[in-house]
Amino acid sequence: MTDLPKAKTRPASNWSAIWVLPLIALLIGGWLAWRAYSETGIEIQVRFESGEGIQANKTEVVYKGMSVGKVKTLKIDDEGSSKGVIATIEMNKDVEQYLKTSTRFWLVKPSVSLAGITGLETLVSGNYVAVSPGEGEPTRKFKALAEEPPLSDAKPGLHLTIKADRLGSLNRGSPVFYKQIQVGQIKSYVLSADQNTVELKVFIEPTYASLVRKHTRFWNASGISIDANLSGVKVRSESLASIVAGGIAFATPENRKDSPPTDPSLPFRLYEDFDAAAAGIRVKVKLSDFEGLQAGRTPVMYKGIQVGNLKALKVDPDLSSATAELTLDPLAEDYLVTGTQFWVVKPSISLAGITGLEALVKGNYIAVRPGDKGGASQREFEARAKAPPLDLRSPGLHLVLFTDNLGSLEVGSPILYKQVKVGSVQSYQFSRTKKQLVIGVHIEKEYEGLVNASTRFWNASGITLTGGLTGGIQVKSESLQSLMAGGIAFETPEAKAPLQKRIPRFRLHASHDDATQKGAMVTIKVDRADGLRTGTPVRYKGLDVGKIEDVDLTDDLQSVLLTARITEVPERIARVGSQFWVVKPELGLIKTSNLETLVTGQYIEVQPALKNLGPQKDFVALTNPPEIAKEEAGLSLVLSAARRGSLKIGVPVTYREITVGKVTGYELGQTADRVLVHILIEPKYAPLVRSGTRFWNTSGFGFDYGLFKGATIRTESLETLIQGGIAFATPDGDRMGVPARPEQTFPLFDQFEDEWLTWAPKISLGK
Secondary structure, X not given: OOOOOOOOOOOOOOOOHHHHHHHHHHHHHHHHHHHHHHOOOEEEEEEEOOOOOOOOOOOEEEEOOEEEEEEEEEEEEOOOOOOEEEEEEEEOHHHHHHOEOOXXXXXXXXXXXXXXXXXXXXXXXXXXXXXXXXXOOEXXXXXXXXXXXXXXXXXXXXXXXXXXXXXXXXXXXXXXXXXXXXXXXXXXXXXXXXXXXXXXXXXXXXXXXXXOEOOOXXXXXXXXXXXXXXXXXXEEOXXXXXXXXXXXXXXXXXXXXXXXXXXXXXXXXXXXXXXXXXXXXXXXXXXXXXXXXXXXXXXXXXXXXXXXXEEEEEEOOOOOOEEEEXXXXXXXXXXXXXXXXXXXEOOXXXXXXXXXXXXXXXXXEEEEEOOOOOOOEOOEEEOEOOXXXXXXXXXXXXXXXXXXXXXXXXXXXXXXXXOEEEEEEEEEEEOXXXXXXXXXXEEOHHHHHXXXXXXXXXXXXXXXXXXXXXXXXEEEOXXXXXXXXXXXXXXXXXXXXXXXXXXXXXXXXXXXXXXXXXXXXXXXXXXXXXXXXXXXXXXXXXXEEEEEEEEEEOOOOOOEEEEEEEOOOHHHXXXXXXXXXXXXXXXXXXXXXXXXXXXXXXXXXXXXXXXXXXXXXXXXXXXXXXXXXXXXXXXXXXXXXXXXXXXXXXXXXXXXXXXXXXXXXXXXXXXXXXXXXXXXXXXXXXXXXXXXXXEEEOOOOEEEEEOOOEEEEEOOOHHHHHHOOEEEEOOOHHHHOOEOOOOOEEEEEOOOOHHHHHOOOOOOOOO
16 A cells, blocks of 8 residues: 555635626626716706797706706696696706796797897707796796896896886897997886886996996987978988887986986986987976967077977966976076076067067077076976066166056166166066065166166156246157157266165156255165155154155065155254154053144154264164253152062152152163162152152052951052052151152162051252
């Protein structure tokens, strides 16, 4: 037996290389499953009004030129009253975050309109669904828009609102031009809340946004504008695109080049055309006279230059007036303020001459006079019935005349100097009090030096007849023109008498003789003009020394200014120190005076100055007649009282109900806690006042009532009952005291004590 090696044994292995292939297949299958899951799109549903142009598994969803989804299925929407189509769309998973409630979908397809061709690329690629991401809550159901939405307000550029009276041929996408370059487009339009205007949303490209300023004007540039007249034919169009599709143009007026940037929140106005925008200030004027005016033809003129046009004329329901809509040049914008005046000019022939002659050629027109620059802006006015007076800013002298009667004067009547016309009447109206007429006069610049403060004006209208049986009859007339149309003449006696006011005032005398009356002119300021009028006399000691020629309010309306002519001794009256006051009737139980003024009327009294301290022309009337200053003899005393009561200067001081003195004045004490009453005791009765004398106020009456003794009413006298008074009593015996000294002070009691009435000292009176 052969010794063979013993075989070694080992366990068999369970793993085989064949298992590698199933493992690899498993990994590949898992990866494919994960990839399929991760790339699976998100299904959403979009409702369209119609499925026309949409194909399942073909129509894509495009965002900014990139495909982000595809329509999978289409089915009819059976829900709701209106039938539609629901498209199931598979969206890319990476756009899930944009599927919000405000996300919008719409179908893009080729469209040809006057505004242009859109969706042209779909002719090659086919229709597609466009998407615009939005904000809101996540959702999977949407409703497609019928058309492409307007540009977003978030898009860089300038977004504006423009209000138009009507839409016309404008549409979405209509271009916006600046100097015939398209710089933007109309985004959308909607009827305003009040349904009176159309609100256009406009987008301006960022490059051109700075061209729009605060005072920029927009106008409708659609179609062709043709203006034909005798001068020729003018054709205007912005561009071929605006002729076909409509459009808007804008520009900033030359006078507004410094206009600040616009505020996008404030809307602009869309003017009808270029002319309306160029002279585009709309103004409404209410007219009482609108004869011969034609909308579109009647011009608005300023000093012979056309500054606007009448765009529309609407007669009011009562047929008595009309409202004119004017379009004025932008240069006039700063002058359309409070004070601007409008009126209708038409030919007029009168005795004063021919006016509005140019209207015979060009037809009736509307004239305008601008107000002062800087006033409150205004766009609605009421026209004057006739042309206003010459502008106060015009060269020459403007003055005012006051008269009681207008006579035959009218606007245009001449102002004559030595029978040469140097000016004219510009206007006339009643004064504030309606008692006089105020005439506005203009003196031409080359003649304004002929008028100064000494000038006298008189009415030179018509014919003046003078004469008698022995001397014959003399006929006077200033000129043929003044004979027919009325007129005013003047003369200036003094070479140097400067005017005091920018617009001086003069009295218009009835005749030459009245105007050349000699005397000095003075002004007297009074609180009120009750009973005072032109012709009221100025008197001194009952004699007429002058008369009032004019009554008017002061500039501050607080007082009345009397203009008077002093004809007697004017050099003694019209000087410093003279005093004037109004004499009026006084009626009372105690005192009655000046009763003659009840018949003759009130008048002005004057007290001439005693000393010549120089001339004076302006005076302020005294409230009461002046006290004639003189030294009166007697014993002057001072009474100290808690209050003045009804005491007045001049009330009596009595002793045993006999008047022995009077009150001469009163004032507050040094510490203002007492009233000091000054009295004067007549010399004859001065010994009655002693150091023990008691003074009391006798004003009014005393009432004493008792159950058993009845009622007793006491008063010093009827005079003291009404106007007040002071009484005193002096004791007898040792209490009498020594005689009172001048200016000695005594207390003034409110009432007497019964004992005082029993005092009866024997005192010798002086002579």
